[in-house]
Structures are given as structure tokens and as C-alpha cells.
Amino acid sequence: MKLFEEIIEDHKKQRILCNMLVDTSGETKKRKVIYEELKNELKVHADAEERYFYRPLFKFDETQDQARHSVAEHQDIDKLIEELDETDMSSPGWLATAKKLKHEVLHHLDEEEEDVFPMADKTLSESKMTDLAKDYRSMMNGR
Numbered sequence: 001m002k003l004f005e006e007i008i009e010d011h012k013k014q015r016i017l018c019n020m021l022v023d024t025s026g027e028t029k030k031r032k033v034i035y036e037e038l039k040n041e042l043k044v045h046a047d048a049e050e051r052y053f054y055r056p057l058f059k060f061d062e063t064q065d066q067a068r069h070s071v072a073e074h075q076d077i078d079k080l081i082e083e084l085d086e087t088d089m090s091s092p093g094w095l096a097t098a099k100k101l102k103h104e105v106l107h108h109l110d111e112e113e114e115d116v117f118p119m120a121d122k123t124l125s126e127s128k129m130t131d132l133a134k135d136y137r138s139m140m141n142g143r
């Protein structure tokens with residue numbers, strides 16, 4: 001399904017950036033660049049997903065709880081990002097929190113792909129998903 005393919009493409013980027021981030025050390029240019037890129041990816045993706053994936057899933061009894069759970073995870077990820085923003089990048093605590101962020105993000109992506117997509121596939125019509133895929137991609141491209 002096109003919508004899932006579009007989302008998976010962006011999940012791949014996030015997985016790579018998470019792995020690169022925990023490989024960095026200290027307050028380096030590399031760490032700053034990777035962190036900013038990951039932060040931006042996570043933010044735009046979560047916004048686009050909430051609008052063009054979770055919003056329609058909230059309308060069905062079968063998918064409402066899962067949609068709520070996933071959106072709560074987006075908020076948990078946001079909180080970790082806030083924590084990183086407020087922590088001195090050169091401190092050991094920064095990397096510890098970055099590892100927590102990686103763990104949360106990877107868990108979230110796996111859960112979406114393994115649990116949420118099959119549910120959505122049963123609930124949303126083909127034509128609805130085609131429309132959502134277009135809207136999702138144009139929001140991601142227009143950032």
C-alpha cells in the first residue's frame with residue numbers, strides 16, 4: 001500500500017539517524033548536525049502522520065485506542081527531545097538521553113509497522129489510503 005511505503009521510507013531515515021547519533025561523542029559539529037536533522041525528521045513526520053494517518057484512525061472504534069497510544073508515544077519522544085535540548089551536549093548525560101531517544105523511536109517505528117499498519121489496512125479503504133499517501137508526501141516535501 002502506497003501510504004505505508006511512504007511512511008516506511010521516512011522511518012528508514014529515522015533509524016539511520018538514530019544509529020548515527022548514538023555513535024557521536026561530545027559537543028561536536030557532527031553531533032549537532034545529526035541531532036538537528038533527526039529532530040527535524042521526527043517533528044515533521046509526527047505532524048504529517050497525526051494529520052494524515054492517525055486522524056482518520058481516530059474515527060473508527062477498532063483503531064481509536066491504538067491511535068491514541070501512538071500519539072502519546074509521539075509526545076514521549078518530544079519530551080526526550082526537550083530534555084536533550086536542555087542538556088549540555090558535552091555531558092555524559094546527553095548521550096544517555098540520546099540512547100533513550102533511540103530506544104523509544106525504534107520501538108515506536110516497529111510498532112507502527114508491525115501493529116498499526118495491519119490494523120489500518122483492514123480499516124481504511126484503498127482510495128482513502130491513496131489520498132492520504134498524497135497528502136502525507138506533499139506535507140513532508142513542503143516542510
Ligand SMILES: [Fe+2]
Nearest residue numbers: 046049070112
Ligand atoms: Fe509515529
Ligand SMILES: [Fe+2]
Nearest residue numbers: 007049109112
Ligand atoms: Fe511513523
